[in-house]
Amino acid sequence: MPTDVFRGHAPGEIAVVGLGKSGRAASALLARDGHAVYASDAGGGDALLEAAGALAHHGVAVDVGSHDLDRIARAALVVASPGVPPDAPPLAAARARDVPIVGEIEVALHYLPRLRYVAVTGTNGKTTTTALIGHLLRALGRDAVDAGNIGTPLAELALRDRPPEWAALELSSFQLHDTPSVNPTVGVVTNLSPDHLDRYASVDAYYADKALLFANAHAGSRWVLNADEPEVLGLFRRLPGAPPVLPGETHGFSTRTNAAAAYFDRGAGDLVLLEEPLLPRAELPLLGDHNVANALAASLAVAVADPSHAGPDARRRLADGLRTFRALAHRMEPVGTFDGVEWINDSKATNVASTLVAVAGMTKPFVLLLGGRHKGEPYTALAEPFRRFGKVVLAYGESAAIVEKDLGELVHVERLGSSFPEVMARARALAGPGEAVLLSPACSSFDMFDNYAQRGAEFRRLAAETGSIR
Incomplete structure (x- = not known):
């Protein structure tokens, strides 16, 4: 316990x-x-x-x-x-x-003994999935707040005179490391890939902290896991003395197979939840298969969180909630279509795995803005999905030479400098009507910006000027 x-x-x-x-x-x-x-x-x-x-x-x-x-x-x-x-x-x-050393989440949980919370971790998609869960809980009429790594400290909720009934709680590996009492109503793992190797000695150490989500698993626990990733399904085994089977109920979500509790039926074009269609894919206002996965994870987590969340009326409310959700800033965020070119801000993609899902989700010809401060990962994995619709990679910033070295013999790469207006001007010249410009840098922003949000805001500002500049 x-x-x-x-x-x-x-x-x-x-x-x-x-x-x-x-x-x-x-x-x-x-x-x-x-x-x-x-x-x-x-x-x-x-x-x-x-x-x-x-x-x-x-x-x-x-x-x-x-x-x-x-x-x-x-x-x-x-x-x-x-x-x-x-x-x-x-x-x-x-x-x-x-x-003893603990984190802020641990302190807050001590003061919120009656809080019901859905805890979300993983490498990519955590913030969107957490925001979706909070949005869906509120669509069901629940008093729910998004908190944790998404931006609002859980301790702020504990300071309220009337704390919320529910929380959608994003947990980073750093937060899990220092939260020994984590015991969610539902625990969600979106996916896993190498990250934060500037802080962790190895990928195993990073995954071991992610596994702490399961530290207090018991027969009444509920888990929503990415059924497309064996590493996610077996993550609990990284706990010292882990049992052979994860205690509690495990529910999978998938974009690849129909043998899951929530899945994307590509033939019918539907998101399916607990054996019944929930929503046509065309009515989900989010780009990319990765956001289909996020929507499936969020819907499933909310549905299994309480028996009252899975009835016919609740399902209608969940579907309406998915229809009304909008992309978060800097996460595959369409910022406008100017002179027939769609501009997509994915500045939050600060690692190769995140950019990989963004590139794989593109369905029209596009120019990719790739660069910033290098985080130690090779970019070669981007070549194959880029070939489907990618026109040219614009490599910029401190990592430009590395991007060119990794991808230059595999796809069309143009190496630029560290002037973001020049990068945007070149993208504007290369993209034509019916095409797109995707900022999904696979790098941190600190060579040219204070943070990824500033980078995304500048992308948005310069994109909006394209109509007057062309």
């Missing part, structure tokens, strides 16, 4: 490391409950200073610009923000003194 670290930790001050949104919410929540809290962040700037002032008003001791390592090592418990790497000095100091 889940371990509640709050019952076992020695009395004393709780240290919160990192003052991003999750760290601030956890600090406020703990202080409200009467705990002595010390919060620190090595960064600086006006936003952090403002956050420090607000927490100080609640009685939290705060350091900005440095960490008091001795104070952290004396803490009864350390709460680590997901962005803080495990080898960071504050966490190393805590481990050296055997101080």
Whole structure:
């Protein structure tokens, strides 16, 4: 059963490391409950200073610009923000003194004992699937909020006078690492592929953290897993001392086979849920097979979360919910059609696996914008699906030379520099009516932008100018 670290930790001050949104919410929540809290962040700037002032008003001791390592090592418990790497000095100091380390999600779950939540993890598709689940729960009339890695800290929900009944909770591998009591109403794994190897020593280590979703599996658990990926179906076996069979009910979703609880019937063109058609594919307003998979996963997770979610009226509401859902920003987001060219913003695709599903989902000729800061993966896997409809790859940014080396002998590649307006102008010149320009970079954005959202916003802005520039 889940371990509640709050019952076992020695009395004393709780240290919160990192003052991003999750760290601030956890600090406020703990202080409200009467705990002595010390919060620190090595960064600086006006936003952090403002956050420090607000927490100080609640009685939290705060350091900005440095960490008091001795104070952290004396803490009864350390709460680590997901962005803080495990080898960071504050966490190393805590481990050296055997101080328990947990994450903000763990703190929030302690204060939300009656919360019913669908927890979503995986390498790609987590955010869209989480948003879909929240949207579908609300379509059923549930009081539901999207939280976790999707952007809203779970601790913010615990701070409310009236917390929600349900949460759609996105969990990264970093968050799972520090959430020993995770025990979802339904657990979802979208897919698995190598990622975050700048933080993990190996793919096995990354997958091992993903497997922690199943750490408290029991006979009443419900799981929704990608039936097209054997690695997902066997992920629980990476837990130390894992049982031969995953406890609870396991439900699969698939875009390749009809032998699953939810699947895409390509012949009929329908999304099928629990043996009955749910929605024609043509009525799902999302691009690509990967989004069909996300819709199947979300629908199935909501349907099995409660017996009342699978009846005829509930199914109609689920179908209506899928019809009214819109693509999230920077995730295969159509930003407009200008002079007959469709512009698609997939800036959130920061690894090759994510770009692979975007490219494979294209159904018209397109120009691919590929580049940014290299993350160590080869780009060669993109060549075969690109050949179906791809016209040219525009390689740009720090990774341009690597992209050209990996793909230049396999598909048509043009190497450009680090001026994004020039990249967009070249894409504009190459794409004709009835075609598309796809920004799906397979790289981080940090060589040219502050983050992927800024990159996507610039793509959107420049795309909108194409009508006046052509």
